[in-house]
Amino acid sequence: MARNFNYPSWAVFKLDRSSHQPLHVQIFEQFRDAIIQARIAREHRLPPSRMLAAELGVSRNTVVLVYERLVEEGYATSVTSVGTFVSKVLPEDMKPPPGMTYATDASDAGMPRRRLSARGQSLADMALPSERLSTYDLSPTVPALDELPFDQFARVSAQYWRSNPTNELGYGASAGLPNLRRQIAAYVGEAHGIACHPEQILMTSGVTQSLMLTSCVLADPGDRVLIEDPCYLTRIAALRTTGLDLVPMPIDALGLDAAQFGAAGQTARMVIASPTNQFPFGSTMSMERRLSLLDWARRQDAWVVEYDFSNCFYFNEPPLPSLAALEGGKRVIYIGNFNRSIAPALNLAYIIIPEELIPVFSKACLMLSIQAPHPLQGVLAEFMESGQMAAHIRRMGGRYRERAALMRNYLHTLLGEDFTLSQTQSGLHLAIWPHAPVNDKRISEQCKTHMLDVPALSSYSLGNKAVTGFCLGFGSTAIERIGPAIHTFADIVAEHSAPA
Secondary structure, eight states: OOEEEEHHHHHHHOTTTTTSSSHHHHHHHHHHHHTTTTTOOOOOOOOHHHHHHHHHHHHHHHHHHHHHHHTTTTSSEEETTTEEEOOOOOOOGSSSOTOOOOOOOOHHHSSSSOOOOOHHHHHHHHOOOOOOTTTBBEEEEEOOGSSOHHHHHHHHHHHHHHHHGGSSSSSOOOOOOHHHHHHHHHHHHHHHHHOOGGGGGEEEEEEEHHHHHHHHHHHTTOOOOOOOESOOHHHHHHHHHTTOOOEEEEBBBBBBOGGGTTTTTEEEEEEOOSSSSSSTTTTOHHHHHHHHHHHHHHHHHOOOEESSSSTTSSSSSSOOOOOGGSSGGGGEEEEETTTTTGGGGGOOOEOOGGGGGHHHHHHHHHHHTTOOOOOHHHHHHHHTTTTHHHHHHHHHHHHHOOOOOOOHHHHHHHHHTEEEEEEOBSSEEEEEEEOOOOHHHHHHHHHHHBBOOOOBGGGSSSSTTTTOOOEEESSSSOHHHHHHHHHHHHHHHHHHOOOO
């Protein structure tokens, strides 16, 4: 890659400081045009952020936002400790030349149609929302990654490898490393009131894998499974591959209500519920509804899969007991993860199962090769055992409470007359619902042009398409950026809500 800087390209950038368009958007668009028009050559190194900021008379953070967006959209690549370079292959290279079309029918292509399974076709036909943009403000489900205790994590990682963990580098412990399972058993007992033995805990590579394993063991193709609506669609899409009959159940501000299951509840084999900080609604299931759901499971001889989205961070008062900790919790499969407490990229999750299911789940883990990387498990076990994880959760809990309160105040002040805010008690996001329907998908797309990731609630809805609103995160947004971000969001909402 070329190491020189292309001075003429950015020296001619023009910034309109009186424009409503943010400076980082103006700079990004001029950079993108220069790259597309080859005024900046491919693979050329872009100037260091401090140098460019000084040249343009803007803050370094503004330039950092520009570079992050160039990387996100494929116009640049970042090389650690080296710099940022124009991409060798641009997004425009992936577009067909003018006049070229692709055959959409087998007869057009002159080739036999490739046959998909019914499950494959179902996945092909399913519209999924975009994945979270972790470098954008207001992105839900993303924790404050810049606040991670990297030094402590590096220290325990070095300690783990210096211990010569040869016994953990083979094919054993398909259910997970014993030490990590002991640490998790202690953690869920103290934090969530779940009394369990380490043998009841199975480690997996992510929540989706946990759901797939659970459905494989406890349900057959064609079995009816009740799911929340709206919900996390990418995980529901994965469940469709198991051939289950997924039936969406509408939720409200108090979460899932077993009293509304109706005829579907008479034949359901399983229900998947997020009683605390449901995504995307941010709702918390009341104690009455929790007990009602467990009573339904007992009467129907059904299973409850409790997905704890992000219960480690709570506000105002301690959270309600998890379903697995309540009387009747023997019907509960509990799924937890470290996505919000540490980082999504770890992709580590765990399942807590009733004791009588240990043999079959353990065998299924071995047969299906459902295993999380042992070295990563070992490092995490050291991190938890050293007390560093508990300290990190306590520290970040205070930060997130402050951010959540600030975001709620801004939303109430700027949009409170036209929207209802979710009464979120934990987690890293909240939801708002308009009093009158809005085109939430169009507003969400417009937000992305301002480096805001505000997903539309309708993108996560299966049955109730009338549901509109937005999901806003405060985990990855620094407190000084929350106010400007909410102001920009409110301006975009007002622009799209104004009468024509």
